[in-house]
């Protein structure tokens with residue numbers, strides 16, 4: 109059977125590629141508003157002089173490429189999206205309860221083998237029907253509820269009648285919390301690992317950097333909607349092939365993929381926002397999350413901080429550079445001074461040329 113959609117106008121299978129786009133532009137708009145109104149300036153990482161003198165990409169081009177990337181992702185999402193088969197919660201919990209009971213029976217047998225008898229385990233894993241284990245094995249119930257499609261049709265009310273309270277509580281805990289948590293942690297580790305090594309490869313290989321990834325680094329002073337300013341040849345393998353593969357390996361369903369896609373997009377946009385705000389939720393997985401990626405965008409920091417979620421791979425592969433490090437702070441300060449000088453010099457040149465034009469116009473008249 110198929111599940112009723114969260115939104116009446118759009119099936120759940122379309123949400124994994126639609127919701128991240130909405131998150132991207134909503135968060136970007138909020139930061140753009142903060143930027144243009146000059147709010148939260150105390151938390152701003154860079155001065156406007158740095159913005160003026162360092163960034164090489166025009167903002168209209170950045171918006172154009174971000175939209176192009178999202179259009180490609182949405183097209184692929186639309187073409188590949190499929191409605192998924194789901195079971196009623198009661199039925200899925202009953203499957204887990206059977207697995208738990210089977211696990212209990214196996215554990216009891218092993219404990220007996222070693223001369224131990226744990227009454228709690230034995231009582232909660234007692235087979236209420238003869239031949240239950242045989243049927244259980246025969247039906248090849250695995251830990252994956254998806255495997256059940258060929259075994260039985262969905263039924264309800266299995267939980268309350270067939271299992272002990274503790275078995276049901278354990279099954280519910282597994283179904284609602286532990287298994288989804290394991291899936292989210294797995295996909296985060298997979299995606300972060302993928303991101304670290306592909307991102308690093310784009311920097312290590314000179315051709316890849318010069319012709320593809322350097323485009324993202326045209327933004328030295330990051331801002332929110334610059335997060336998806338990438339070359340299409342970077343977007344296709346990473347965002348359109350490898351990222352969905354991570355989701356498939358972790359077996360996220362459409363709703364879980366939507367949540368993960370939204371979190372991933374939120375983190376990517378916030379990491380580029382240019383404000384080191386307190387209570388940033390992204391700091392839970394990576395301390396000084398915004399500063400961590402901002403350092404990577406500096407000319408002197410490009411060979412460091414390749415990860416997206418945590419700093420695990422950077423620390424392990426010795427590419428981590430803490431933005432709080434003294435030398436990094438020194439380089440940030442120097443960058444600000446150079447930008448101020450460059451902007452001041454540019455203004456002087458402009459004023460001088462204006463005066464020259466003014467004088468020549470006066471002479472001619």
Ligand SMILES: [Zn+2]
Pocket residue numbers: 307311321324325404
């Ligand atoms: Zn990079």
Ligand SMILES: [Zn+2]
Pocket residue numbers: 324335380401405
């Ligand atoms: Zn970036």
